[in-house]
Amino acid sequence: MVELESAAAARAAPVLEAVAVSKIYPGSPPVHALREVSVSARAGEHVALVGRSGSGKSTLLNLLGLLDRPTSGEVRLAGADTGALGDSDRTAVRAGGVGFVFQSFHLLDYRTAAENVEVGLLYAGVPRRERRARALEALDAVGLSHRAYASPSTLSGGEKQRVAIARAIGTRPRVLLSDEPTGNLDSDSADVVLSILDSLKPTGVALVTVTHDAHVAAAADLKVSLADGRVVETTRVR
Amino acid sequence: MARRLARGIRGPGHVAATIRRRAGHRPPLPGRGRAAVARDIAAEAALALLGRSGRAAATALSVVVGLAAFVTASGLTATARASVNERFERFAASEVTLADSTPNAPTPAFGPGAIAAVRRLPGVLGAGDLWSLQVRVAPATTLFGGFDPPSASGVNVVAASPGLFSADGASYRFGSAFTALDAAVRGNVAVLGPTAAADLGLGSPDGQQAIVLDGVPFVVVGVLKGVQSEPTLLTDAIVPDATARRLWGPPRSGSELDVAVDPAAAAQVEREVPLMLHPEDPTRLQGITVVQPPILQAAVTGDLTSLLTVVTLAALAISIAGIAVTMYSSISERAFEVGLRRALGATRLQIAAQFIVESLLIGAGGAVVGIALGVCAVVVIAKAHGWLPVLDAGAVALAPLLGAGVGALAGLLPAFRASRLDPAEALRR
Numbered sequence: 273m274v275e276l277e278s279a280a281a282a283r284a285a286p287v288l289e290a291v292a293v294s295k296i297y298p299g300s301p302p303v304h305a306l307r308e309v310s311v312s313a314r315a316g317e318h319v320a321l322v323g324r325s326g327s328g329k330s331t332l333l334n335l336l337g338l339l340d341r342p343t344s345g346e347v348r349l350a351g352a353d354t355g356a357l358g359d360s361d362r363t364a365v366r367a368g369g370v371g372f373v374f375q376s377f378h379l380l381d382y383r384t385a386a387e388n389v390e391v392g393l394l395y396a397g398v399p400r401r402e403r404r405a406r407a408l409e410a411l412d413a414v415g416l417s418h419r420a421y422a423s424p425s426t427l428s429g430g431e432k433q434r435v436a437i438a439r440a441i442g443t444r445p446r447v448l449l450s451d452e453p454t455g456n457l458d459s460d461s462a463d464v465v466l467s468i469l470d471s472l473k474p475t476g477v478a479l480v481t482v483t484h485d486a487h488v489a490a491a492a493d494l495k496v497s498l499a500d501g502r503v504v505e506t507t508r509v510r
Numbered sequence: 511m512a513r514r515l516a517r518g519i520r521g522p523g524h525v526a527a528t529i530r531r532r533a534g535h536r537p538p539l540p541g542r543g544r545a546a547v548a549r550d551i552a553a554e555a556a557l558a559l560l561g562r563s564g565r566a567a568a569t570a571l572s573v574v575v576g577l578a579a580f581v582t583a584s585g586l587t588a589t590a591r592a593s594v595n596e597r598f599e600r601f602a603a604s605e606v607t608l609a610d611s612t613p614n615a616p617t618p619a620f621g622p623g624a625i626a627a628v629r630r631l632p633g634v635l636g637a638g639d640l641w642s643l644q645v646r647v648a649p650a651t652t653l654f655g656g657f658d659p660p661s662a663s664g665v666n667v668v669a670a671s672p673g674l675f676s677a678d679g680a681s682y683r684f685g686s687a688f689t690a691l692d693a694a695v696r697g698n699v700a701v702l703g704p705t706a707a708a709d710l711g712l713g714s715p716d717g718q719q720a721i722v723l724d725g726v727p728f729v730v731v732g733v734l735k736g737v738q739s740e741p742t743l744l745t746d747a748i749v750p751d752a753t754a755r756r757l758w759g760p761p762r763s764g765s766e767l768d769v770a771v772d773p774a775a776a777a778q779v780e781r782e783v784p785l786m787l788h789p790e791d792p793t794r795l796q797g798i799t800v801v802q803p804p805i806l807q808a809a810v811t812g813d814l815t816s817l818l819t820v821v822t823l824a825a826l827a828i829s830i831a832g833i834a835v836t837m838y839s840s841i842s843e844r845a846f847e848v849g850l851r852r853a854l855g856a857t858r859l860q861i862a863a864q865f866i867v868e869s870l871l872i873g874a875g876g877a878v879v880g881i882a883l884g885v886c887a888v889v890v891i892a893k894a895h896g897w898l899p900v901l902d903a904g905a906v907a908l909a910p911l912l913g914a915g916v917g918a919l920a921g922l923l924p925a926f927r928a929s930r931l932d933p934a935e936a937l938r939r
Contacts, residue, residue: 330938340932364855366853367856399546461757
């Protein structure tokens, strides 16, 4: 009984959390990209960050992914504040704990699909002899095992994004951050990508997706709307 | 971090470990040491280069040019040095000159049989003695009231043994040297240097001519064209030593002995002749070297080495600048890749190391091509000039390492810049 309760508590606790984070880019005048924004994602939860361009979505995603530091506030990963971490520790946390999916895929065009997935595994410290198997496993999870040795230049936009997702999930992260994952895709490919992201939730990964697309936002569990660097609305979709 | 945990200090390292563990990050396996990480980075660098082979080739071009220049310069320097050495050795060691240091001594410096004894020494190719005569020379026509050109007073008269001409490598414009027979019969014959012939108005002797020495007529049996050593002979009138002794007595102002030798025997002959001819006082004969070939040779080869050093430094500077500029400018194009790798967990050190290894590989690869081109250039240039191509094996062996070093050095600044890129900013580009 105690174990069940603790498991339930673990599921209820946010894996990723921004607490009153602000981000000010220095300049003349300084740019207030985020103003005391709080948002959280639990294990198996899909949170969509929506808003117009310049609303602060991508800035928030960078803070959540430990690619940038907030001017104030806290970014907590697995309940611990990451503010005191040095660059190398933040890098190590990203390597194994956070996956990224970008709008323009960011695949290395001189590597095959499998090799692109392996790059993520390399920095996560996975031994060379295990990387290929893990990469093929990840590609299989996104339905692209038959294109493992294809060059990115021969892949469609949807396939490229699926390779990018495979690269992100290859390290089995607790958090998957996507920045406009369907922004460059046709509707059919976008549906495939969305269904793949949705299929990841049972694995316990916390999904945070930045999107303009209402269709993507509707597929999330929680929709957080931002405007002028503030959270203006939080809607429980599911 | 491990040390902090061991000490129980709950600093950021502890927090990081907690976060990594909770975030599901698996620490590297025990077997995955620095060597494995280094191997991975090297592989990533090599694949990145192969993936941009065109750009890599363009970047390597400066190294190709630089190292080709280096190998060409070192090869041509070695070729020139070998040629200079050969010429110096041929010139320096082909003749030994021994001078009488005590002209007023009661005994002659080179007594009867001395030259024959010297000729028998191992390594001696020929020998002849020589001394100045204080006699007046004039064209034979003056005996019959002919014109006595004033320039004739500038002609020196010397006595020499027949062997001197071959010892000094004489060649003739007209006739030949007087012979041993001429000397044996103490004949009145003379050989003129070309300048002496001109001064005596015998510039174009086309038949037998004569000169007068202190009123005694001498038949001109030859006019020199040139000599390999003892260039003063070109301005002299030369008569047989035996004839000079008969007419004017023994040498009064000292004499010298020119000995043609095998280059390898030069030093030994210079030591042995004084001991052999004057065992009681070997200092009676002094070895005379008109030039100091080893010193001059060292100076010339020193100049060549300086030239090589300058060319090498210039080549290296070109190579370093070429790689550094090209790689530095390529970072903007590769910003997204750097941002991606950083997002995926590459440390700043790993990014820097990858760029340095890429630069190192470009340097080494460019060096290999540069060596090949440089060797070809040396062979072609040497062949065109009729030289024997000589390659500095050390330089050729060193070149790939030099290229790699140049590459690594040139990669430092671009690597530093790449490692300092802000990943969030880089991903936005």
